[in-house]
Amino acid sequence: MRSLAATQRRRFAELRRDDRAIEGLPVRLVIALVVGVASLSVMLNMVSGVEGLAVSELDVRPAPEVTTPGEQELALTVVDPDGRPVAGATVVVAGDTARLDGVATGRTGANGTATVTVAPTLGPNREQGTLSVSIKPPAGGQYVDRRGNTRVLVVAE
Known part of the structure; x- marks a missing residue:
């Protein structure tokens, strides 16, 4: 064994x-x-x-998208990925290749649109430029603004 x-x-x-x-x-x-x-x-x-865990990217639809130098109003509609308007967002318009004195801000209403007054100017020997638009989403965490938004084109008359 x-x-x-x-x-x-x-x-x-x-x-x-x-x-x-x-x-x-x-x-x-x-x-x-x-x-x-x-x-x-x-x-x-x-x-x-x-x-509750998902967030949606916002975009802005400016009207008009193409404008000329001088004082005017822009209607900026903030929309979600499905094209629905978003209320309570803050839009900020700033100079990019076109110039603005400071920035213009507005808050979207129930229809998702904010109206801001801007007076863009173009630099010497410039035929066109752009204004940038950024969005501060409404409080609550459901929306974000990480990507670039539609710019407003400013064209010399």
Whole structure:
């Protein structure tokens, strides 16, 4: 009768020579990876459906989009990705390649539109320039303004 230690040494030596487990291991890993990715995809799809966690990028639609130098009013409509107007946002118009004295600001009403008065000027020997428009989203965290917005083109008469 063999001792327990000798039996364990013999089994360990047999297992060390047996390479069948190594052949099946990569297949099991691939299956586990596929199942894990599928499960993660389902969970992320469920989470993205929760409205409280999602944020929407805002854009502005200026009217008119093309204007001339001199004092005038711009109607700036702030919209969400679906084109719906957003109330309570603050719009800021500043000079870009066209010049403004300071900045013009306005707050959107229930229809998502703010009206600001601007007096753009063009530099010497300039035929055109742009005014930049940025948006400060309403409080609440549902909206962001990370990307560039539509610019207002100023063209010499």
